[in-house]
Amino acid sequence: MPIKLTKTHSRIAGVIAGTVMLAGMISFGTARTLIKNVVQQCGSEDRIVRSNAELLVALKTAHNNMVLQEPNEKFPARNLVDGNFDTYAYPNYHILDYTVDLVDLYPLDKVTVVWNEFGDQSNYVSKWYLEGCTQAGKWIIIARGGPPRSKVTVVKTKETVSQLRLRAGAERDWIGAYEMKIE
Secondary structure, three states: OOOOOOHHHHHHHHHHHHHHHHOOOOOHHHHHHHHHHHHOOOOOOOOOEOOHHHHHHOOOEEEEOOOOOOOOOOOOHHHHHOOOOOOOEOOOOOEEEEEEEEEEEEEOOEEEEEOOHHHHOOOOEEEEEEEEEOOOOOEEEEEEEOOOOOOEEEEEOOOEEEEEEEEEEEOOOOOOEOEEEEO
């Protein structure tokens, strides 16, 4: 079945293309702000509600919400959704805040966060939140917790969302996340 393009698809594609084109003319911080302004418009009425079966092939993008942090090109946000459990997103800080955009709205069954050493060692993640952006454009907390004490956290949910936001913090050590498997 061909994918139906919406205003949101066009807007996101336009911002990405414009950002690439402007990369030589403006700072990365300004480009990141432009992208965030579009991504924050989650749940708009022109997003299509798709089936969970389509989620497997859905375009997923990820970005770091930490405005004050320089991007870590070796461990970028896109590693959260690359399907490779050997790569990870690492913000070079003791706080992480990543948003994964699904472009359209999808009913979820579960989200698996792969922390590896950042989850099973007590000096790393001390608290975390998984939020979703609803069709109404509101962020809701899907799950939250203290130290994962595990390499993997599985969150079962029946929410329909267009974006997921993973936030986590540590007392002092820098943290990261390996993968967000969205089903």
